Amino acid sequence: MSEESLIRLNDVHIAFREREVLTGISLDVRPGEIVTLIGPNGAGKTTLVRVVLGLQIPDSGDRTMKSGLRIGYMPQKLHVDESMPLSVKRFLSLTGQPEQQIMSALERTGVAHVMQSPVHTLSGGELQRTLLARALLHRPHLLVLDEPVQGVDVNGQKELYHLITELRNEQGCSVLMVSHDLHLVMASTDRVVCLNQHVCCSGHPHQVRQHPAYLKLFGGESEELAVYTHHHDHEHGVDGHVIHKHDKGSPHA
Numbered sequence: 001m002s003e004e005s006l007i008r009l010n011d012v013h014i015a016f017r018e019r020e021v022l023t024g025i026s027l028d029v030r031p032g033e034i035v036t037l038i039g040p041n042g043a044g045k046t047t048l049v050r051v052v053l054g055l056q057i058p059d060s061g062d063r064t065m066k067s068g069l070r071i072g073y074m075p076q077k078l079h080v081d082e083s084m085p086l087s088v089k090r091f092l093s094l095t096g097q098p099e100q101q102i103m104s105a106l107e108r109t110g111v112a113h114v115m116q117s118p119v120h121t122l123s124g125g126e127l128q129r130t131l132l133a134r135a136l137l138h139r140p141h142l143l144v145l146d147e148p149v150q151g152v153d154v155n156g157q158k159e160l161y162h163l164i165t166e167l168r169n170e171q172g173c174s175v176l177m178v179s180h181d182l183h184l185v186m187a188s189t190d191r192v193v194c195l196n197q198h199v200c201c202s203g204h205p206h207q208v209r210q211h212p213a214y215l216k217l218f219g220g221e222s223e224e225l226a227v228y229t230h231h232h233d234h235e236h237g238v239d240g241h242v243i244h245k246h247d248k249g250s251p252h253a
């Protein structure tokens with residue numbers, strides 16, 4: 001593992017009932033960077049997150065992490081039993097953290113007012129911010145966020161991505177997150193990994209959104225592509241590096 005990486009996966013393969021879900025995935029997260037996993041439904045994003053967290057053991061391949069690494073995790077789904085109402089305070093106290101820490105985490109994510117509310121009554125945005133506060137309570141070196149803006153309207157999504165960037169800047173942690181929308185997350189990410197069972201392409205978000213493999217997956221749906229007018233004289237390799245037309249073989253996809 002590079003000295004720099006907090007966590008690294010090398011050539012990870014996973015199949016469920018003989019169906020390949022992840023093939024040959026290599027990925028690392030370095031200190032302080034925000035890495036976004038993007039890919040269509042069923043691409044294997046959550047499975048990959050579970051491998052990173054050590055919750056899913058790969059059929060083959062390695063996972064190495066820096067010793068003593070603390071990870072804060074925000075899951076994609078939270079099952080809340082309405083017949084057993086659980087307040088936010090009680091829910092967050094299950095982390096073992098004292099009330100004062102819980103309050104300051106909720107304050108930092110902008111939802112101190114929900115401290116006494118039952119979890120099942122929270123709005124989409126309040127729930128996401130509560131889950132983010134819960135992840136922060138572990139004082140993580142790495143925040144792993146599985147679709148942190150789901151159930152939030154577009155303005156709320158922008159605010160939440162902005163908050164995630166602020167938290168990274170304040171706390172110096174790294175972030176690995178899953179997103180469906182490259183356009184919304186572009187300003188808040190250092191590196192994008194485009195996944196569809198395998199890593200289709202990766203690199204700086206501006207490079208990835210021009211990559212043939214990304215366009216093949218998202219070309220028809222992507223709002224920003226309709227207004228995209230930049231003409232360039234090169235293409236990008238699978239890791240986003242520039243391939244000039246004069247030294248290009250066939251395009252990567």
Ligand SMILES: Nc1ncnc2c1ncn2[C@@H]1O[C@H](COP(=O)(O)OP(=O)(O)OP(=O)(O)O)[C@@H](O)[C@H]1O
Pocket residue numbers: 016017021039040041042043044045046047048
């Ligand atoms: N434990 C499991 N057993 C069998 N199949 C599984 C299991 N976990 C995931 N899968 C399958 O693996 C594939 C990838 O699922 P995964 O949840 O990783 O995709 P995703 O990219 O996160 O999708 P989405 O964007 O819809 O959340 C899906 O076809 C899913 O049904």
